[in-house]
Amino acid sequence: MAAIVSIHSYRGGTGKSNLTANIAYQLASTGKRVAVIDTDIQSPGIHVIFNVQQDANLPCLNDYLWRKCEIEEAVVEVDVTMAEGMNKLFLIPSSTNTGDIARIINDGYNVELLSEGFERLCEKLSLDFLLIDTHPGLNEETLLSIAVSDKLLVILRPDQQDFEGSSITLRVASRLQVEHIAVVINKIPASLNLEALKGDVESAYGHPVAAMFPHSDDLMLLGSKEVFSKRYPGHQFTREITTLSNYISQV
């Protein structure tokens, strides 16, 4: 049975796409069948990390939402050089065409289609994990993604606004009865006490902190052009990604 995992943050730029890509890579390299769907239709980005070139002739998530194709037709195989025992990694990209983006924002679409698409993907690709890279905030497709998710990772930075926003997401997610909810703290300044931060966040939210990522210059410098944990297998960040991936496949 596939697990649908939403990766969300209340505000933008928390590192959702990078974490999603790295978790996906990590899970796939332990032999899991993984697909990533970019539901950030308004500002897609994760294909950049996976080095997937957009081709106007190929269908993408937008085409499915406009009923121009089946969801499985929008799937592309991510070309990350495979380690031994590593499974294929699938991506369902959103269009980066500005016309497409404007159209979907103005005309909207049947959000229901999205949840049908998720289920169909899980089935057609016989997935172990479907990772959803979401748009920040709590718009309809994000709420829907959360509603149909088995697991939710809420990413936040140690920052007052992130802290308040994540609290809202978590309360909404609880109302939607998401089974496993965990918090991930990213971009932590080196001078912060990790244990104290973890304790504060867990007691404030009542949800576990599944992983904590210090701010990393190395990651920043890679500039979302590659999957970090593939490039730096021994890095502290990569180790924490492994922890997080294990958490996801175990709960």
Added chain:
Amino acid sequence: MFFDKIRRYLLPVAIFSLLYGGLNFLLSGLVLPGADFTTFRPQLLIPVVFGLVVNPWVGGIIAMAGNFFGDFLLDYGLYFWPWSIANFFIGFIPGMVAWWGIRNIKKVNEFIMVLVFVFLGNAIAMFIGFTTHVMLHGDATLLYVLRTFYVPGVISNSYILMLLLPPVLVLLKYLKLNIETRAMFLFLLFSLGVLTIVVAAVFWSQFNSLTNLIANQRIENGYDVLQQMIAHLFNWIGVALLVILIAAGSLGYYFSNRFMKPVMQLAEAANLLKQGQWEEKSRISIPRVNDEMTSLIQLFNNMATEVYQREARMSSEIEQLKLSIDKKKEDKIVKEITETDFFRKLEEKSNKIRKGKNR
């Protein structure tokens, strides 16, 4: 007190005095042709080395006792006794550098100081020797003796010592070779070698033509002319020695400033860094010359600054964030989201999904 200084070294003093005297006897023929007092006396190394390495008294006693012994072998008896007293200073004066804390040579200025004291030892010893000799025997005027015999004598002694002493001191580990002393040492050796060749060539040609002239009776007073020629030659050697010493010293100082100093500074800074005592103010000042050494210093400064900052970050009191939630504001937003039709439908849907999965 003087006896205290040599008691422990009685055996070496005895052996090396005999050696010194013996060499005086054996090498007494090593006289520049025609120049009575300008002998080449490599045996001078013995008292000088003992003076430096052991102590001044040991050096002095070896020279004095050795000279008496040599005179005895040469059948001079005690006739030249002031010379034996004078010899004492050849060994004693160089050893005096220890009074200024020089127990071995690690720096250019110590190197120069030792060479200068070796020179002074000879200059003073021979001055004493010649003046007392002239006073006692009075066979020539002091000025003539000093000009004709003293100056060439001092120069020949200084020359042979400058050439032979440094290698011996290296072997005895008294002269420690590092960037600056090595530069000076090699320069000395090289330039004195060149000087030797030049002097030999000049002397050879001059001497041959002069002896021809003398043999053919073309000049009178051949002996005096020869003496003057040699004195003249030695004056030039003296000038050359001075130039070489200054050049070697300058080269040593150059290496000291350009390489030795930055290397030591780097080592010191690295040590501070290792002990966690490096600070921003320990940054090494950048030399004005721009070369590899400068790049290295810059690189080190930057690296040290980075390590320092990283450590400061880690060890500075780990901070704690104070985050808070405005409950009322939050309630309002949650309400806005959850009280829409869309959300109600979503709740139903998720309910269905969860039940379906539980099944």
